[in-house]
Amino acid sequence: MDARAYNREAWNREVEGGENRWSQPVNSDVIAKAKQGEFSILLTENIPVPHKWFPPLKGADVLCLASGGGQQGPVLAAAGANVTVFDNSPRQLQQDQLVAQREALSLKTVEGDAAILEMFTDESFDLVFNPCSTVFMQDVRAVWKEAYRVLRHGGILMTGSMNPVHYIFDLYKADEGILEVAHSIPYSDLTSIPKEDLNELIEKGLPIEFGHSLTDLLGGQCDAGFVITDVYEDNMLDSPLHKYHPSYIATRALKT
Numbered sequence: 318m319d320a321r322a323y324n325r326e327a328w329n330r331e332v333e334g335g336e337n338r339w340s341q342p343v344n345s346d347v348i349a350k351a352k353q354g355e356f357s358i359l360l361t362e363n364i365p366v367p368h369k370w371f372p373p374l375k376g377a378d379v380l381c382l383a384s385g386g387g388q389q390g391p392v393l394a395a396a397g398a399n400v401t402v403f404d405n406s407p408r409q410l411q412q413d414q415l416v417a418q419r420e421a422l423s424l425k426t427v428e429g430d431a432a433i434l435e436m437f438t439d440e441s442f443d444l445v446f447n448p449c450s451t452v453f454m455q456d457v458r459a460v461w462k463e464a465y466r467v468l469r470h471g472g473i474l475m476t477g478s479m480n481p482v483h484y485i486f487d488l489y490k491a492d493e494g495i496l497e498v499a500h501s502i503p504y505s506d507l508t509s510i511p512k513e514d515l516n517e518l519i520e521k522g523l524p525i526e527f528g529h530s531l532t533d534l535l536g537g538q539c540d541a542g543f544v545i546t547d548v549y550e551d552n553m554l555d556s557p558l559h560k561y562h563p564s565y566i567a568t569r570a571l572k573t
Contacts, residue, residue: 318507320525321405321430324453327524328406332386339448342387342412348420351395358389360448360477361551361565370547370569372473374398377443380467382460383431383450385409391416393446394424401425401442403434405453432459440469449477449565455505457529461541465572474543474570483553483564484528489514494557504528535568543570 331337350356357365375397381390385404390413394400402413402424410426417424427436431447431454445464451457464474484504487497500509506518506525518525538545550563558564 318525320453320455320507320527323519324524325405325407327522328385328404328453329408330522331524332406332408332412339388340386340409340412342416343391345420348391348395348416348422351392354396356392356396358392358446360446360475360567362449362553364549364551364567366475366567367547367549370473370475372443378441379444379446380437380442380464382445382447382464383454384446384448385413385426387412387416389446389448390424391420391422394422395420398444399423401427403427403429403431405430432456432463434463434467437467439466440472441467443469443472445472445474445476447474447476449479451476451529451534452479452526453524455527457527457533458537458540461537461543465541465543468572470572472572474538474572475567476538476570477551477565477567478534479526479528480550480562480564480566481528481530481534482562483556483558484509484526486558491557496557496561500528502528503530503533534566538568538570542572544573545570 332340360366377398379393379398379400381402386409390400390402404410413426481502485498485500487499490497505527545568547569549567551565552559553564
């Protein structure tokens with residue numbers, strides 16, 4: 318299966334369904350506050366990114382990587398950044414275009430694979446902002462290498478990732494509140510679950526997920542050349558796992 322092509326169409330359907338929180342464009346009040354320097358955006362589900370993580374945004378070149386949906390990109394543009402929103406899903410990018418047109422914001426959108434940023438030259442950006450989306454990508458190390466290449470020296474990578482522990486459980490039983498260890502890490506919907514479960518996922522049109530190891534999520538950033546300067550964890554509140562362990566990890570990394 319071409320996972321990227323499948324997930325592109327799956328996310329197009331998520332937008333059309335209108336219920337996915339990551340596809341809901343921000344409203345005008347949010348943009349108005351951002352223009353005054355008051356903004357709050359997410360890398361993970363609940364905890365806003367600390368303001369101390371951000372460089373000065375006025376005039377900064379920002380790549381919102383795999384960040385379509387009409388949320389982070391428009392807010393950062395309203396805060397004064399020169400924003401390019403990059404995403405695998407055309408419909409997700411249309412949400413950013415919708416907000417930009419509605420609010421008269423200058424914002425670029427580009428469709429593509431986050432592991433292949435060949436359309437951008439070396440050292441093009443001051444900030445790469447990547448909300449929790451590497452879970453839909455097979456080769457996360459390639460994403461880190463490309464993010465490092467397109468950042469200027471002193472540039473910052475902010476990313477939200479799924480904690481690998483989330484994927485060790487039987488997710489069907491977890492929905493019933495039963496935590497039963499069933500999978501090893503790294504995890505893949507393509508190879509870690511029975512074929513009938515994969516077929517059911519595909520029939521429902523849901524995106525395919527990949528649970529990466531900490532070695533690839535954190536060590537991969539270091540191998541790419543980044544220095545991780547801060548970390549926080551967050552919970553998936555609709556998962557029974559949140560009672561025991563955070564499901565998300567957010568990192569801030571510096572290209573020295």
